[in-house]
Amino acid sequence: MPKLSGKILSIIEELIDQYQEDDRYNRPWIIGFSGGKDSTVLLTLVWLALLKIRENNPTATLKRQVYVVCNDTMVENPVIEEYVSNVLQTIQKAAKEQHLPITVETTTPQIKDTFWCCVIGKGYPVPNNSFRFCTEKMKIKPTSTFITNQVSADGEAIILIGTRLAESQQRAKSIKKHDIKGHRLSKHPLNPNTYTYAPIKELMLEEVWWIINAIPSPWGFDNQILYKIYMDASADDYECPVVVTDDKHKSCGQSRFGCWICTVVKEDKSMSALIKNGMAWMQPLLDFRNRLVENRSETRRNGQLAVDETGHNMGNYTMEYRIQLLRELLTIQKDTQQYRSSIDLITSQELIAIQVMWYRDGNFSTTVNDIYNEVYGYDLQNDNYKLAA
Numbered sequence: 001m002p003k004l005s006g007k008i009l010s011i012i013e014e015l016i017d018q019y020q021e022d023d024r025y026n027r028p029w030i031i032g033f034s035g036g037k038d039s040t041v042l043l044t045l046v047w048l049a050l051l052k053i054r055e056n057n058p059t060a061t062l063k064r065q066v067y068v069v070c071n072d073t074m075v076e077n078p079v080i081e082e083y084v085s086n087v088l089q090t091i092q093k094a095a096k097e098q099h100l101p102i103t104v105e106t107t108t109p110q111i112k113d114t115f116w117c118c119v120i121g122k123g124y125p126v127p128n129n130s131f132r133f134c135t136e137k138m139k140i141k142p143t144s145t146f147i148t149n150q151v152s153a154d155g156e157a158i159i160l161i162g163t164r165l166a167e168s169q170q171r172a173k174s175i176k177k178h179d180i181k182g183h184r185l186s187k188h189p190l191n192p193n194t195y196t197y198a199p200i201k202e203l204m205l206e207e208v209w210w211i212i213n214a215i216p217s218p219w220g221f222d223n224q225i226l227y228k229i230y231m232d233a234s235a236d237d238y239e240c241p242v243v244v245t246d247d248k249h250k251s252c253g254q255s256r257f258g259c260w261i262c263t264v265v266k267e268d269k270s271m272s273a274l275i276k277n278g279m280a281w282m283q284p285l286l287d288f289r290n291r292l293v294e295n296r297s298e299t300r301r302n303g304q305l306a307v308d309e310t311g312h313n314m315g316n317y318t319m320e321y322r323i324q325l326l327r328e329l330l331t332i333q334k335d336t337q338q339y340r341s342s343i344d345l346i347t348s349q350e351l352i353a354i355q356v357m358w359y360r361d362g363n364f365s366t367t368v369n370d371i372y373n374e375v376y377g378y379d380l381q382n383d384n385y386k387l388a389a
Helices: 006-019 037-056 078-097 115-121 133-154 169-178 205-214 223-233 269-276 280-290 319-336 348-360 368-376 383-388
Strands: 029-032 066-071 102-107 157-160 185-187 194-197
Touching (some): 037 066, 078 102, 115 348, 319 368, 348 368
Parallel strands (some): 157 194
């Protein structure tokens, strides 16, 4: 391992001190792990801190449980989803082999709250800046449920976050808003009996990339895979600069990876860059995302009239449009599976739930199975479907 800077060593020492702090609940640590650069660095430093505790005192008991929690929205960028799945398996295996109190957990939204059940099933219009149902249903609720359950079991919990002051003005403002001067821990703004801790908040972007490139992954994964994903996803106007300390330790920007279907952002630059850099099989996904249109009815789901002053319908999507979306989505999934057989853009459980929702909305003419059979040439292979139908 290369010589660590004083700044990085001080973060590790602080993590050791915080981990060994006596408290009556022996509060578990919960690390939100997306697989991106910041959460990778956060887990790396926590892992090194635990190893150093044992190195300094081989008989020491690592009493505080560490949960590595990954929130899967079920519409993650397929490249990232595949990468994260492999990383999580490696983390769980390495933690067991190294006898560390680290457990991997994955949270997902309830079926009724998934993106496709909301949009295709219920007819929700796709998210925008003023209507972001996705954040609450697909991210906040699943993670909050896990945290609440953990707090119920342990009394209190500490959430370690990988946010950094230098990341953006908005992030810096948020960190400072909840900071308590002289204290490492801050009260969580939403979850009771829960605290937040941001160990890497002072790190600069170049330091984050130095850690990823220079420090071998303590769970034995190849960090160059992550670096290459970021490099391929960098927007056209960003050149990955070299950190002057060593030409092998590069910085590669801060591309953001979100849901492949995200319509909140005007343009998905990371997906466009991935396509440009060799992942042409993703082009149909980007095209589908770009052509989602406002095909809405004159009433909301509760029957309330929803027509604005200009005469535009502002209700939920029409049933005809929902049927069209499902047909297009399944067609893209089938075509994409020729290149990546493991990719499922929509699950069979979601398809079953969508059929139930369509029945409730009075659609009995075109079924989910009809569309699936039309696209794939055979019926939806799930016995539960027949129960739902």
